[in-house]
Amino acid sequence: MALYRRMAVIGCGLIGSSFLRAAKAAGAADHYVAHDRSVEVRERVRALGLVDTVTDTAQEAVKDCDLVVLATAPAAIGAVAGQIASALAPGATVTDVGSAKQAVSDAFGAVLPDTVFPIPGHPIAGTEQSGPDAGFAELFNERWAILCPVSRKDAPYLAAVDRLSRLWESFGSQVELMDAHHHDLVLAVTSHLPHLIAYNIVGTAADLEEVTESEVMKFSAGGFRDFTRIAASDPVMWRDVFILNKDAVLEVLGRFTEDLQALSRAIRWGEADKLEALFTRTRAIRKGIVAAGQDAPEPNFGRNRKG
Amino acid sequence: MALYRRMAVIGCGLIGSSFLRAAKAAGAADHYVAHDRSVEVRERVRALGLVDTVTDTAQEAVKDCDLVVLATAPAAIGAVAGQIASALAPGATVTDVGSAKQAVSDAFGAVLPDTVFPIPGHPIAGTEQSGPDAGFAELFNERWAILCPVSRKDAPYLAAVDRLSRLWESFGSQVELMDAHHHDLVLAVTSHLPHLIAYNIVGTAADLEEVTESEVMKFSAGGFRDFTRIAASDPVMWRDVFILNKDAVLEVLGRFTEDLQALSRAIRWGEADKLEALFTRTRAIRKGIVAAGQDAPEPNFGRNRKG
Numbered sequence: 333m334a335l336y337r338r339m340a341v342i343g344c345g346l347i348g349s350s351f352l353r354a355a356k357a358a359g360a361a362d363h364y365v366a367h368d369r370s371v372e373v374r375e376r377v378r379a380l381g382l383v384d385t386v387t388d389t390a391q392e393a394v395k396d397c398d399l400v401v402l403a404t405a406p407a408a409i410g411a412v413a414g415q416i417a418s419a420l421a422p423g424a425t426v427t428d429v430g431s432a433k434q435a436v437s438d439a440f441g442a443v444l445p446d447t448v449f450p451i452p453g454h455p456i457a458g459t460e461q462s463g464p465d466a467g468f469a470e471l472f473n474e475r476w477a478i479l480c481p482v483s484r485k486d487a488p489y490l491a492a493v494d495r496l497s498r499l500w501e502s503f504g505s506q507v508e509l510m511d512a513h514h515h516d517l518v519l520a521v522t523s524h525l526p527h528l529i530a531y532n533i534v535g536t537a538a539d540l541e542e543v544t545e546s547e548v549m550k551f552s553a554g555g556f557r558d559f560t561r562i563a564a565s566d567p568v569m570w571r572d573v574f575i576l577n578k579d580a581v582l583e584v585l586g587r588f589t590e591d592l593q594a595l596s597r598a599i600r601w602g603e604a605d606k607l608e609a610l611f612t613r614t615r616a617i618r619k620g621i622v623a624a625g626q627d628a629p630e631p632n633f634g635r636n637r638k639g
Numbered sequence: 640m641a642l643y644r645r646m647a648v649i650g651c652g653l654i655g656s657s658f659l660r661a662a663k664a665a666g667a668a669d670h671y672v673a674h675d676r677s678v679e680v681r682e683r684v685r686a687l688g689l690v691d692t693v694t695d696t697a698q699e700a701v702k703d704c705d706l707v708v709l710a711t712a713p714a715a716i717g718a719v720a721g722q723i724a725s726a727l728a729p730g731a732t733v734t735d736v737g738s739a740k741q742a743v744s745d746a747f748g749a750v751l752p753d754t755v756f757p758i759p760g761h762p763i764a765g766t767e768q769s770g771p772d773a774g775f776a777e778l779f780n781e782r783w784a785i786l787c788p789v790s791r792k793d794a795p796y797l798a799a800v801d802r803l804s805r806l807w808e809s810f811g812s813q814v815e816l817m818d819a820h821h822h823d824l825v826l827a828v829t830s831h832l833p834h835l836i837a838y839n840i841v842g843t844a845a846d847l848e849e850v851t852e853s854e855v856m857k858f859s860a861g862g863f864r865d866f867t868r869i870a871a872s873d874p875v876m877w878r879d880v881f882i883l884n885k886d887a888v889l890e891v892l893g894r895f896t897e898d899l900q901a902l903s904r905a906i907r908w909g910e911a912d913k914l915e916a917l918f919t920r921t922r923a924i925r926k927g928i929v930a931a932g933q934d935a936p937e938p939n940f941g942r943n944r945k946g
Contacts, residue, residue: 534924537828567918582906592892596892612874613845
């Protein structure tokens with residue numbers, strides 16, 4: 333028997349369309365509904381045959397659904413939750429897939445009726461591609477899916493969390509339950525700061541007068557190339573993430589900048605021992621990641637690479 | 640006929656031992672000599688059968704050689720050049736493989752006799768591994784090799800540059816001739832700054848009190864993981880590179896920090912348009928790199944990855 337009777341996905345970009353593909357591959361629902369605010373995307377979703385029903389509004393999409401997944405741009409999640417609130421069926425689970433969770437948790441708390449189960453979520457998966465054509469069913473396979481349940485301990489709510497966990501597991505994901513605030517801090521370090529730094533360094537390189545853009549590209553194998561891949565991620569999504577997770581991002585960014593200034597000073601004064609000590613320490617952390625088996629490539633990175 | 644009669648490589652780590660393997664695979668010399676200051680490394684080079692002769696001193700190694708390759712830690716290149724200067728045969732080419740070229744060019748100019756041909760060099764290739772066992776013949780295949788000829792225009796010198804270029808080409812490398820100062824600036828952007836940033840972010844993450852190291856590792860797929868790979872590079876080599884290329888590194892680091900502060904301010908004040916504009920621009924640069932075919936993985940990255 334399918335985990336859900338009727339599932340709606342609002343927002344059919346890379347993540348939303350991958351979610352639909354994964355759900356269909358797992359036979360997770362009896363009926364699939366999708367909505368996207370873009371007419372073009374709705375047409376692509378129809379042409380790709382991703383769902384049974386494509387609706388023109390978000391409210392129509394969620395009607396009678398027992399699972400509603402908000403996969404819009406992060407900044408729109410709160411507003412869409414407000415739009416659909418009155419149309420939700422009692423007992424529906426409402427989740428999302430965005431990278432900042434406290435803001436979503438707050439928005440859900442503010443606008444959703446008590447009759448539904450709000451469970452903010454975040455799969456640690458993605459590629460540098462966007463749009464419904466970029467999605468694929470295996471995107472979440474062998475990746476973490478973090479769920480951030482709200483502070484409700486009633487049995488129906490816990491059962492809803494359990495059901496949603498099983499859905500992610502049917503995609504091949506490993507589920508981790510986490511407090512929304514802690515999620516935002518962990519992701520600020522492991523994802524948001526790396527993206528910010530990557531965007532920044534690519535911008536700095538492009539602005540140099542003495543080094544041409546073609547030279548930067550030509551010799552990018554020395555380390556820069558890895559940053560350009562990260563800095564090619566969806567601009568709108570990341571704009572939203574930094575603004576929604578502002579506090580945690582600025583906190584870790586402040587520490588990063590402080591550390592970088594100390595490093596800069598060590599270089600200026602030729603403090604070789606200090607540099608070597610830091611570099612030896614970071615190497616040990618890498619060994620921990622490789623040993624823990626966390627070194628699998630992003631699913632589509634292999635595809636984009638030649639050779 | 641072999642390109643060189645007798646080739647000596649001083650320093651048999653990842654790059655030196657790969658150079659020897661590539662040279663032998665290409666049949667580039669009639670006789671191969673190696674020296675490393677470490678007794679253990681010399682024994683490994685003997686055991687691996689990498690050369691015809693392993694010597695106990697650098698001076699012995701270079702005797703009667705027409706090609707001498709300094710593949711020691713970057714900071715030692717100048718000192719080793721001084722050691723071998725009096726033992727070099729007239730007409731020998733002396734090159735190196737370090738990441739900072741102006742310092743090497745200056746050292747060569749200061750200590751080498753006029754009878755030899757100094758040609759600082761730098762292959763844009765490497766892995767996160769170190770030592771003679773980590774080397775492999777294909778390391779330089781389809782990678783750039785930058786040569787930074789000194790300001791000599793006599794025919795024998797130009798012929799020596801040409802011969803060394805052909806050697807790198809026989810390894811599958813593409814050769815680029817570049818002024819040493821310009822090399823240092825280009826590499827400061829494309830390689831040294833990325834490494835510095837990666838070392839720094841991994842250090843910052845490890846120091847956070849509220850996020851455990853195991854959480855950082857667990858959720859590193861969100862972007863952080865790519866940094867840890869770069870931050871696992873040889874600590875001694877990178878310590879030397881930052882100190883030897885101090886001026887260019889501090890120059891680009893200063894610009895990077897300035898840009899990062901502007902970005903930080905845009906996040907604090909919620910300047911969504913400014914963020915989106917930068918992120919859209921960096922995405923375009925990535926497309927240029929992919930289109931230019933500069934997106935091949937580091938040779939050993941594939942090996943270290945599961946799946």
